[in-house]
Amino acid sequence: MLRRHDRNHEGVALTANDLTQRRGRAATIADVAKLAGVATSTVSRALSNPARVNHVTRQRIEEAVGQLGYVPSAQARSLTSGRTGVVGVLVPDIANPFYFDLIRGAQRQLRAAGYAQLLLDTEESHEIESSMVELMLKNADGVVLAASRLDDETLTAAAARQPLVTINRDVPDVPTVILDTPEGMRQTVVHLRSLGHTRAVFVAGPSGSWSSARRWEALLAAGEELGVEMTMIGPWAPTAAAGSAAADAVIASSATAAVVFNDLLAIGMLGRLQERGVRVPLDLSVVGCDDIFGASFCNPPLTTVSAPIEEAGRVAVTMLLSQLGSAGGSRSRTVLPTYLTTRESSGPAPT
Incomplete structure (x- = not known):
C-alpha cells in the first residue's frame, strides 16, 4: 500500500x-x-x-x-x-454483403490490439470519401480504405499525412491489400470456354472503379488467349437494383455468357432474366464475383469468384498497426488469391 x-x-x-x-x-x-x-x-x-x-x-x-x-x-x-485508440474503416456501401466479412476481420484484429473500429460508409462517393479521410486526420490514428474512389494523387497525399492502408486499390507508395481477382477472371474464362462458350459479355461496375478496370483487362487477355470474344457493357451501379437494366442489355447482345462485376448486380440480373423468360444456364450462363452471403442459395445458385475477404480485413489492419508501431513487419503490398466456385448458374453454351 x-x-x-x-x-x-x-x-x-x-x-x-x-x-x-x-x-x-x-x-x-x-x-x-x-x-x-x-x-x-x-x-x-x-x-x-x-x-x-x-x-x-x-x-x-x-x-x-x-x-x-x-x-x-x-x-x-x-x-x-497523440493517439486516439481509434482506427477508421471506410467502405463504399455498408449494405453490400461483400464488406461484412472485411469489417469483421478488421474489427477482430483491431480489438486484439486494443483499438476501436470507427466504421464509415462513403456511399460510393468520391466527395464523401475525401471529406471522411480528412475528418479521420483529427479523430483516428489511422485509416483502412476499401475499394477507394479517390484518385492516385489524393491517396498518395493522404498516406503521407496519416497511416493508411487500402484494400483493392493499388497506388505506388500507399500500403495495400489486393484480392487477385484477375486470376479469378482467367479461371472464369477457362471455365466458360470448356463449356463451349465463344461469346461473353462483361457487365462492368461503376465508372472509375479500379477493380472493374482490372477485371475487364484480365477478361480481355484471357479471351484473346482462349478464343472467347469479350465485349463490355456498362457502367452499372454495383447493386441488385441495377441488375434489371443490366440484364436487358445482356439479352440484347449476342453473348451466351455474362461475367458480372459483383454478385449483387448478378443476383439482380437473375430475377430480371427469369421475368424475361431467359433460362439460366440453358440460354445464358451468369458468373458473379465476390461469393457474398446469398450467392449459394439464389435461384439458380451463382457461379462466382471467391476471395478471402475476412483475411483481407485482418491483413490490412496488421499492415496499419505496423505503421503505428503496434506490430512487427513492414509489408507495403500483400496479394491474396482468388478462385472460381462453380454452381448451377453456368452451363454448356446453347446450341
Missing part, C-alpha cells in the same frame, strides 16, 4: 477513498498525482510512456491508479500520447 497520502488542513492523512468520495466523482489524474505524491505531468508520462519514468515512481503511480480505479479518458490519452 502507498505510504504517502494527501492531507487535509488539519494534517490528517487522506486515503484513496477520501480523495474520491469527497469529490463525489470518478478519480482524475490529479487524484492519482496527489495520492502518489508526484506532479500530474509525471503521472501523464508514466501512463503514456512508462520508460521515461523511473521504476520506483512508476510503481507508486501504478499503485495509486489501482487504488483509485482511475481510467484515463480517450481525450486524455489523445492529449498525452
Whole structure:
C-alpha cells in the first residue's frame, strides 16, 4: 500500500477513498498525482510512456491508479500520447454483403490490439470519401480504405499525412491489400470456354472503379488467349437494383455468357432474366464475383469468384498497426488469391 497520502488542513492523512468520495466523482489524474505524491505531468508520462519514468515512481503511480480505479479518458490519452485508440474503416456501401466479412476481420484484429473500429460508409462517393479521410486526420490514428474512389494523387497525399492502408486499390507508395481477382477472371474464362462458350459479355461496375478496370483487362487477355470474344457493357451501379437494366442489355447482345462485376448486380440480373423468360444456364450462363452471403442459395445458385475477404480485413489492419508501431513487419503490398466456385448458374453454351 502507498505510504504517502494527501492531507487535509488539519494534517490528517487522506486515503484513496477520501480523495474520491469527497469529490463525489470518478478519480482524475490529479487524484492519482496527489495520492502518489508526484506532479500530474509525471503521472501523464508514466501512463503514456512508462520508460521515461523511473521504476520506483512508476510503481507508486501504478499503485495509486489501482487504488483509485482511475481510467484515463480517450481525450486524455489523445492529449498525452497523440493517439486516439481509434482506427477508421471506410467502405463504399455498408449494405453490400461483400464488406461484412472485411469489417469483421478488421474489427477482430483491431480489438486484439486494443483499438476501436470507427466504421464509415462513403456511399460510393468520391466527395464523401475525401471529406471522411480528412475528418479521420483529427479523430483516428489511422485509416483502412476499401475499394477507394479517390484518385492516385489524393491517396498518395493522404498516406503521407496519416497511416493508411487500402484494400483493392493499388497506388505506388500507399500500403495495400489486393484480392487477385484477375486470376479469378482467367479461371472464369477457362471455365466458360470448356463449356463451349465463344461469346461473353462483361457487365462492368461503376465508372472509375479500379477493380472493374482490372477485371475487364484480365477478361480481355484471357479471351484473346482462349478464343472467347469479350465485349463490355456498362457502367452499372454495383447493386441488385441495377441488375434489371443490366440484364436487358445482356439479352440484347449476342453473348451466351455474362461475367458480372459483383454478385449483387448478378443476383439482380437473375430475377430480371427469369421475368424475361431467359433460362439460366440453358440460354445464358451468369458468373458473379465476390461469393457474398446469398450467392449459394439464389435461384439458380451463382457461379462466382471467391476471395478471402475476412483475411483481407485482418491483413490490412496488421499492415496499419505496423505503421503505428503496434506490430512487427513492414509489408507495403500483400496479394491474396482468388478462385472460381462453380454452381448451377453456368452451363454448356446453347446450341
